[in-house]
Amino acid sequence: MWKPNVRAMTKNWLDMGLRPRAVTRDIDWGISLPLSDDKWASKRVYVWFEAVQGYYTCARIWAERHAKQAGHPLGDAAWEDWWKVGPDGVSPKHIYFMGKDNIPFHTIIWPSIIMGLNSASSGKSPSHQPGPGELALEYNVPANEYLMLQGGQFSKSRKHGVWLPSFLERYDPDTLRYYLSINMPEGHDTDFRWDEFVDRVNNELIGTYANFVNRVMTLTHRLKSEGSNPLSTFYDASLHADESERIQTLLDSATESMERQRFKEALRSIMGIAQLGNSILQRAEPWAHIKEPEATEARGPLSSLAMSWLICRGLAVTLRPFMPFQSDRLWGMLGEDADIDSILWDEAFTGSSFSWNSESPSPLFVRLDLDEIIQHERSLVEALENSNGNEPESVGDDAGGDFIDFDDFMKVQLRTGRIISVDDHPNADKLYVIKIEDGNDSTRTVCAGLKEHYEPSELVGMNIVFVANLAPRKLRGVVSEGMLLAADGEDGNVTVLTADGDIAPGSVVR
Numbered sequence: 001m002w003k004p005n006v007r008a009m010t011k012n013w014l015d016m017g018l019r020p021r022a023v024t025r026d027i028d029w030g031i032s033l034p035l036s037d038d039k040w041a042s043k044r045v046y047v048w049f050e051a052v053q054g055y056y057t058c059a060r061i062w063a064e065r066h067a068k069q070a071g072h073p074l075g076d077a078a079w080e081d082w083w084k085v086g087p088d089g090v091s092p093k094h095i096y097f098m099g100k101d102n103i104p105f106h107t108i109i110w111p112s113i114i115m116g117l118n119s120a121s122s123g124k125s126p127s128h129q130p131g132p133g134e135l136a137l138e139y140n141v142p143a144n145e146y147l148m149l150q151g152g153q154f155s156k157s158r159k160h161g162v163w164l165p166s167f168l169e170r171y172d173p174d175t176l177r178y179y180l181s182i183n184m185p186e187g188h189d190t191d192f193r194w195d196e197f198v199d200r201v202n203n204e205l206i207g208t209y210a211n212f213v214n215r216v217m218t219l220t221h222r223l224k225s226e227g228s229n230p231l232s233t234f235y236d237a238s239l240h241a242d243e244s245e246r247i248q249t250l251l252d253s254a255t256e257s258m259e260r261q262r263f264k265e266a267l268r269s270i271m272g273i274a275q276l277g278n279s280i281l282q283r284a285e286p287w288a289h290i291k292e293p294e295a296t297e298a299r300g301p302l303s304s305l306a307m308s309w310l311i312c313r314g315l316a317v318t319l320r321p322f323m324p325f326q327s328d329r330l331w332g333m334l335g336e337d338a339d340i341d342s343i344l345w346d347e348a349f350t351g352s353s354f355s356w357n358s359e360s361p362s363p364l365f366v367r368l369d370l371d372e373i374i375q376h377e378r379s380l381v382e383a384l385e386n387s388n389g390n391e392p393e394s395v396g397d398d399a400g401g402d403f404i405d406f407d408d409f410m411k412v413q414l415r416t417g418r419i420i421s422v423d424d425h426p427n428a429d430k431l432y433v434i435k436i437e438d439g440n441d442s443t444r445t446v447c448a449g450l451k452e453h454y455e456p457s458e459l460v461g462m463n464i465v466f467v468a469n470l471a472p473r474k475l476r477g478v479v480s481e482g483m484l485l486a487a488d489g490e491d492g493n494v495t496v497l498t499a500d501g502d503i504a505p506g507s508v509v510r
Contacts, residue, residue, distance in 0.1 A: 001260060005100060005187055006143050008501060010107040016420075016461030018108070023049040052110040055094075056135070059083055083135055091136035095261065096143075101495075103143045111137050142261035145185040149192045159381045162192065166380055172365055174323035175201045181322045184264045188500075194377070198370040209274040209315070210326075210364040215281060216308045217333060217361035222290045223302075229335070229354035234299065235306035237352065243280060243307060247273055247314070247349050254318065255345065263322075270318045273349075277311040280304050306354070309334075314349035316340065326364050333361050413469040414485070414509035415439065416499045422456035427476040434459065434484070436466060439506015447480040453494040463499040465509050 023046045024033065030044035059079040067078035074080065085091045096106045118134045119126040130136055147154075154161045167176065179197045182204070183190050223230040237244070250269045257266035284304030289295065293302055313334055320327035320340060331340045335357035417436040420443065425431035430451045435443045446466060450459065467483040474480070485497040499507075 001140055003142055003187060005145060005500075006103055006107065006141050009100065009103045012461055012463070012502070013104050013108055018112075019457045019460065021109070021457045022046065022455060048105045048109060049113075052105060053113065055110075056083060056114075085130050085132050085134055085136050087132050089132060091130070091139070093139040094136065095139055096141045097261075098141070098143050100143050100145050103141065106138065106141045106143075140261060142186075145187065146189045147180075147183075147185050147192055148189055150194070151191060159384050163377075163380055163384075166376070170376065171368070172325065174326045175205065175365065175368070177323050178205050178267075181263060181267050186262065186264055194373055195370055198368045198373065201365070202367050204271065206365050206367060208271060208278065209319075212274050212278045212281070212308070213312050213315070213330060214361065214363055216277075216305065216312050219287055219290065219305055220309060221360060223293055225356065225358065227356070227358070229309075229356040230293070231302070231306035231309050232352075232354040234293070234302035235310075235352055235354070236299070236303045239300060239303050240307045243276065244349075246276055247311070250276070251314075251318070251346075251349060258321075267322055270315065270322075273311060273318075274315060277308050277315075280311075281308055309354065310349065310352065313353065317343045317348035318345065329364060333357055333359075411469075412467060414465055415468040416503050416505055416507040416509060417444075417464055417466050418505045419459050419462045419464060422459045424451070425476060425478060427478070431475065432456070432459070433478055436464070436482070437505045438466075438468065438482075439504060444481040445479060446482045446484055447475040447478055448484045448486075450484075450486070450494065450496065454496070459496070462496060463501075463503055463505075465497050465499060 024040075024043040025046050026042055027044050028042075030047065031050055033040045033043050033045065059082055063072075063074075063079040064076050068075040072078040082092050098106065114130070114135045114137060115126050115128075118124070118130055119128070122128075122134065149160060149162065152160055162176075175197075179192075179200055182200060183192065183196070220229070220231055250272045254266040254269035257263070257269060281304065284301040286301040286305040289298035289301050292298060312330065313336070316327045316330040316334065317340060327340060335355035336353075337355065415438065417438045419434055420437050421435040423433045425433050425447060428447075430449050431447050432450055432454075434446045434448055436446055438444050465485045467485070470481075470483050472479050472481045487495045487497060499509075
């Protein structure tokens, strides 16, 4: 059930062994410690010790403040249905959505806190699995990797982003929702590229789905309606058993993917139903029988058109989690009176409901122009930079400054290593003395200025990248035999560069 990237990061932490972890920070903001001694006055609770507990405490606060007044049968204990293992041993399903940098806090720290709370209440070993009446552990943590933009990180300060207010003034929000869903970084980092965005919208969202809907709507409206849907008299379910079976297979696949939080897979399966609808129309050629719908040879093709209408109805329901605005528009064009949210997912493509809206249909989406989008984005970035008194930065230009020769770059030996210990530098407040397993049956020492950004326990076990052929030098009395690579963000955050997966120490980075 858990994604490979989530399992791998969690296993990496566990393989290195769990160590004591500080739950306070020496900062002047955050939650103060509930201790009266003055020596704790400057301490604040570590955010990832208190934030995860907010999931649980918010439920209890809700129950105490609102459940009883609202007439909930369990009153102040209403929260227990959402958090405790039931008498039958069935646990509530807690699913946590986040980026990959927060994985260990939800797969290791938070479960440890829960198990500790259970142990304190029951007197049992902290390692025992929660039983009836105890707090349940999480069901799944489907964390995503990172979404990049044109090969780089999103950055508000560098004006490197997708500016939503401007985008939504000009374009349909569902075009962005579609692209972000189909390009979701579920298992690895993905890249937001404007050319790919336009291509997927024009060729997939419009070319496959919206065009199918438009063909069905316009062909149906060419039939004589007399105030009701003319397709209801032509539909013969017995002619479409094979198509119905294929639709059910694709829907089952989408359902399974949704249940496993594989949303990209689910969307692909649903779009596969739209592709099937297009093929049904192409084979049946109902447009050739619009003028003489009562002819014997028209019954099959027009039944296929009716089948396509029902497919449109099902697509409106199943695409709603991904693109709610177009689903509402399509639901209205279909003439449906029922609330679309009342239609069960499993029943989206069943039945033979032919509602009717006499108004002429309109396209669900408008084709996008890449040059127009790029020009607008450039103008927007320039306006934002000028408003801050900065010189406009050319979109797509290198931000690296001067170049070096390739041969010079190849002199630098980058290798992977695994951090095995982290200690305070004896003579420097901001430095750690880090021991790295470097693949040479030995360890090397590296001094790194990471003390303000990482706890030792956060670094131990990391698969990092370091410069292996940097000449050793003494830093405040300790010889450093290399350099760790880290990214320094505009907001002051420092992030150590790590190697994805379980790669052997000493591996060459190319």
